[in-house]
Amino acid sequence: MTPLVSIRRLKLEATTARGTAHILRGIDLDIGKSRILGVVGESGSGKSSLATCLVRLLPANLSHVSGEIVFDGVDLLALGERAMNAYRGTRIAMIFQDPMTALNPLFTVGTHLVDVLRRRHPGMPRDTAEGRAIAALSSVGIADAALRMASYPHQLSGGMRQRVMIAMALLVEPDLLLADEPTTALDATVEAQIVSLLEDLRRSFAGSIVFISHHLGLVAQLCDDLCVMYGGTIVESGPVDEVLGAPRHPYTRALLDCELDDEAAGGRLVSIPGEVPDPVDVRNACVFAPRCMHAIDRCRESVPALRGAGPARLAACIRWEELAATAQQGNGT
Amino acid sequence: MSAVGPLQGARLSGERDAQRPSGASTSTASPGAALVELAGVSVVFDGRVRALDDVTLAIGKGEIVGLVGESGSGKSTLCRVIMGLTPPSSGTVKVGDRPVGEQLAQAPLAFRRRAQLLLQDAVASLSPRMTIGRTLEEPIAIHALPRAETLTQLAAILQRLGLSEDVLAKFPHQISGGQARRVGVARALLMRPEIIVADEPTAGLDVSVQGDLLNLLLDLQRELGLTYLLVSHNLNVIRRVTGRTAVMYLGQIVEEAATHDLFGRPAHPYSAALLSTNPAVDPRKRVQPIVLQGEIPSPVNPPSGCRFHTRCPVAQPRCSTDPPLLLPLDGQRHVRCHFPFSLDRRRH
Numbered sequence: 001m002t003p004l005v006s007i008r009r010l011k012l013e014a015t016t017a018r019g020t021a022h023i024l025r026g027i028d029l030d031i032g033k034s035r036i037l038g039v040v041g042e043s044g045s046g047k048s049s050l051a052t053c054l055v056r057l058l059p060a061n062l063s064h065v066s067g068e069i070v071f072d073g074v075d076l077l078a079l080g081e082r083a084m085n086a087y088r089g090t091r092i093a094m095i096f097q098d099p100m101t102a103l104n105p106l107f108t109v110g111t112h113l114v115d116v117l118r119r120r121h122p123g124m125p126r127d128t129a130e131g132r133a134i135a136a137l138s139s140v141g142i143a144d145a146a147l148r149m150a151s152y153p154h155q156l157s158g159g160m161r162q163r164v165m166i167a168m169a170l171l172v173e174p175d176l177l178l179a180d181e182p183t184t185a186l187d188a189t190v191e192a193q194i195v196s197l198l199e200d201l202r203r204s205f206a207g208s209i210v211f212i213s214h215h216l217g218l219v220a221q222l223c224d225d226l227c228v229m230y231g232g233t234i235v236e237s238g239p240v241d242e243v244l245g246a247p248r249h250p251y252t253r254a255l256l257d258c259e260l261d262d263e264a265a266g267g268r269l270v271s272i273p274g275e276v277p278d279p280v281d282v283r284n285a286c287v288f289a290p291r292c293m294h295a296i297d298r299c300r301e302s303v304p305a306l307r308g309a310g311p312a313r314l315a316a317c318i319r320w321e322e323l324a325a326t327a328q329q330g331n332g333t
Numbered sequence: 334m335s336a337v338g339p340l341q342g343a344r345l346s347g348e349r350d351a352q353r354p355s356g357a358s359t360s361t362a363s364p365g366a367a368l369v370e371l372a373g374v375s376v377v378f379d380g381r382v383r384a385l386d387d388v389t390l391a392i393g394k395g396e397i398v399g400l401v402g403e404s405g406s407g408k409s410t411l412c413r414v415i416m417g418l419t420p421p422s423s424g425t426v427k428v429g430d431r432p433v434g435e436q437l438a439q440a441p442l443a444f445r446r447r448a449q450l451l452l453q454d455a456v457a458s459l460s461p462r463m464t465i466g467r468t469l470e471e472p473i474a475i476h477a478l479p480r481a482e483t484l485t486q487l488a489a490i491l492q493r494l495g496l497s498e499d500v501l502a503k504f505p506h507q508i509s510g511g512q513a514r515r516v517g518v519a520r521a522l523l524m525r526p527e528i529i530v531a532d533e534p535t536a537g538l539d540v541s542v543q544g545d546l547l548n549l550l551l552d553l554q555r556e557l558g559l560t561y562l563l564v565s566h567n568l569n570v571i572r573r574v575t576g577r578t579a580v581m582y583l584g585q586i587v588e589e590a591a592t593h594d595l596f597g598r599p600a601h602p603y604s605a606a607l608l609s610t611n612p613a614v615d616p617r618k619r620v621q622p623i624v625l626q627g628e629i630p631s632p633v634n635p636p637s638g639c640r641f642h643t644r645c646p647v648a649q650p651r652c653s654t655d656p657p658l659l660l661p662l663d664g665q666r667h668v669r670c671h672f673p674f675s676l677d678r679r680r681h
Contacts, residue, residue: 042539157628187403188566189625189644192610196624214540217612221619244614258540259614260569269551269573271544275509291541 003030004175004208005054010067012049012058012232020063021279023049025232025287027067028306031176036202036209038219038240040255041229044276047212050229051178054210055092056084072175090120093174097181099161103153109164110149113137113171120172136167141197159190163197170201177205180212198222216259220244228252231277231287234306238313248315248324251288286317294323367391368528368560369415374424376410383632384410386584388424389659392528397554397561399571399592401607402581405629408564411581412530415562416450429527442476449521453533455513459505465516466501472523483523490519494549511542515549522553528560535570547574568611572596580604583640584632586659590666600668602645602676623676639671647675 012024024046031037041047052058053069056076069076071092076084096102103112113133118124130149137145140163153161162182169177182198183191195218202209202222213219219226219240226240228251236249247253257270274291277283286304289295298318309315317323369392376385385407392398400408413419414426417433426433428448436444452458459468473483491498494515500508508516514534521529534550535543551574553559565571571578572592579589580601588601599605606623613619625644630636636643642652651671659669 042541159628187629188568188607188610189403190628192606192622192624195612196622215612216614220614220616221612241616255540256614258544260544260573269544269547271548272541276539276541 001033004033004072005029005031006068006070007031007050007053008068008070010050010053010069011064012046012053012062013064014059014061015063016280019280022232022281022283023062023279024053025283027234029227029234029237031208031210032225034206034208035225036211036223037225037227038223039210039212039227039229040214040216040219042214042276044231044279045229046232047229048180049232051094051180051210051212054176054178055088055094089116089172091174092176092178093169093172094178094180095162095165095169095182098185099158099165100153100185102165103161105153107152108149109137109151109153109156112164113149113168116168117171132171133167136171137164139201140164140167140170141193142167157190158186159193162186162194166194166197166201170205173207175207177207177209178212179209181214182211183218184213184215195222216244216255228255231283232279233287233316234314235288235317236309236313236315237306238310242310242313246324246327248309248313248320249288249317250292250294250323254291254293294319366394368394368396368429369562370425370427371411371414372425374414374421374426376407376414376419377422381633383584383635385414385421386635387659388584388586390579390586390589392560392562394527394560395554395558396577397551397563397575399575399578400562400564400581401566401568401571401578403607403629405583405632406581407584407632408581409532410584412450412532412562412564415528415530416448417444418450446476446524447526448528448530449524449526451514451517451521451529451531451534453536455517455537456505456510458517459513461505463504464501465503465505465508469501469516469520469523472520476524487519487523490522494519495545510537511546514538514546518546518549518553522557525557526559528562530562530564532564533566534563535565535567543570550574568596568608580607583629583635585640585669586667587641587669588666589659590668594665598674598677600662600666600673601641601670602647603641605676606646639669645676647672 007027007029010024010027014021014023027050039047039050058065065077067077076087110130110133113136114126114129117129117132134145134149137148142148142160142163156164183194186194199222211219211223223240225238226243227237228235228249230251236243236247236252243252244256247256254272258272260269272291277287283303285300285302286295289299292299304316304318306314306316309320371388371390374385374388375383377383388411400411402408410419414421415428417437420434433444469487472478473480496512496515496519500512505513535546538546547570550561554561563575575592577590578592578595579586580603581587582603588595588599588604595604596608599608606625609620609623623646627644630643638653638655639657642648645652649672657669657671659667662668662673
């Protein structure tokens with residue numbers, strides 16, 4: 001099946017006082033139709049930049065953008081601003097991390113919802129749009145939806161605002177929904193409500209979702225596929241259970257070891273020695289080599305390609321076969 | 334500021350005790366040796382916001398106690414009460430046998446040395462107009478510490494924390510979040526405190542470095558006999574690091590138990606729901622999350638009876654009228670619920 005989105009050789013650079021910052025260093029990624037793709041990585045790994053590329057809401061200080069983002073046969077990076085704008089809020093929608101600032105404080109919930117609907121379906125009568133907006137609010141678990149249409153954002157709690165954001169995104173029925181850490185700003189029990197809502201919605205939603213998170217447990221629960229980013233590159237991708245169950249890249253393995261998971265107290269806590277890569281560095285070696293416990297001289301000689309690592313899996317490590325064999329032996333005996 | 338001398342009265346010996354389970358040493362502290370004691374503490378703001386309501390908690394010397402709960406549950410107010418930054422409206426707060434208010438009135442500087450706070454936003458807790466060196470040397474004048482000796486100690490602490498001396502010449506905006514955290518820890522340790530109250534010490538840290546900071550806090554606790562109150566949203570951190578945990582909801586402690594027991598089988602329905610919201614990476618370990626309805630009510634007008642009854646999946650008629658007390662259960666834990674263990678977690 002052809003993927004909905006094919007990203008090839010995507011590079012993003014910005015000019016800073018310290019030199020050229022390489023924000024994305026050549027990304028190759030497919031997003032399957034009706035799949036939920038989790039994107040994980042630490043701060044500075046480029047995961048949010050990747051999402052903003054997909055809607056082309058890029059910061060103004062970029063000095064270089066290259067590569068292609070083919071969305072349903074059209075290269076988004078080659079489009080003019082007007083043509084790109086026709087995709088935003090119609091075929092591509094986004095849920096932002098902070099529901100406090102993503103809604104306009106001067107407009108009611110109803111205005112937000114009706115506006116996105118009439119943008120998607122110009123000519124839809126106002127009362128039809130209002131009816132659908134109320135139904136959407138109910139479907140995301142907002143009680144008294146008809147009354148809430150008249151509320152302003154400041155009158156809603158954080159959880160309610162994020163529900164409104166999700167309702168807005170779903171009303172559009174986008175082919176691609178981008179969710180950038182949609183639960184990070186919420187409290188634990190409210191986060192659980194939103195996650196459970198997203199799980200329910202994935203059954204009725206036909207589009208693809210890119211779910212950006214730093215929470216591996218959440219991604220494991222919600223997503224079909226996983227893409228692990230580090231220092232502006234993708235180091236590993238594949239079906240989520242396989243990637244987390246038997247990681248092919250040492251960075252994925254190290255991240256899982258740091259996760260603490262639900263183990264009880266005991267022993268030392270794991271960390272990854274060293275520091276995250278500097279975006280200004282020019283790179284001609286494996287991005288993770290300076291912190292990798294398996295790095296050998298060959299890892300420092302050239303940038304490893306993202307290559308096949310099992311069915312539907314990719315990893316950017318020249319040693320994954322040997323390391324996987326060793327891990328297998330360790331588990332088997 | 335060049336010689337690295339030993340830290341007097343406190344050996345900082347690195348990897349010693351590496352095999353010892355981190356939480357085990359802390360759960361055995363006898364209640365008789367409490368360093369911090371809160372009895373019936375309430376804090377009312379503006380005469381109507383009950384930020385803390387009848388909080389009773391003892392922290393033994395050398396213990397690591399965790400504090401969990403959602404925003405608005407009173408965690409930060411509890412930290413501020415222990416630090417003497419917010420006076421209790423009623424009840425008593427003691428640190429080391431004497432009320433905090435009395436110590437602050439008689440010898441404020443001595444009390445400030447005794448209890449140190451690690452603030453949640455480490456970068457913002459450092460003055461943007463002072464170099465790290467000036468910030469760290471400021472207490473020498475304020476507390477009239479012997480200068481040469483303290484600077485020698487500071488060098489030893491910096492080395493122990495893995496901070497190079499270059500950092501002293503920098504301003505807060507020139508260092509990383511992880512470095513700012515460690516500067517905060519250095520500033521606290523220089524006072525040789527008895528208790529450190531750490532408000533979200535790993536918030537905003539990447540997972541690859543959070544283990545470093547927690548290992549450091551654990552090493553220091555063992556080497557210096559420190560006592561910690563650790564506030565965190567990260568349940569995995571609480572589970573790994575603390576010996577005992579208190580769960581707060583709407584200004585009250587609803588359950589307090591050995592961390593192992595609490596995570597193994599929470600007694601209060603709110604604890605059960607909160608702990609179930611933490612999805613595990615391993616599908617075999619995943620539990621069905623208990624999804625609560627609604628959101629935490631306003632402390633201005635808290636629900637009658639049990640404060641949790643409006644969201645409790647197993648509430649009974651009695652819960653809406655009859656406020657439960659924080660009572661001992663099985664001699665191991667304290668629970669504020671008429672029907673403990675009524676909400677059990679189910680595995681997938």
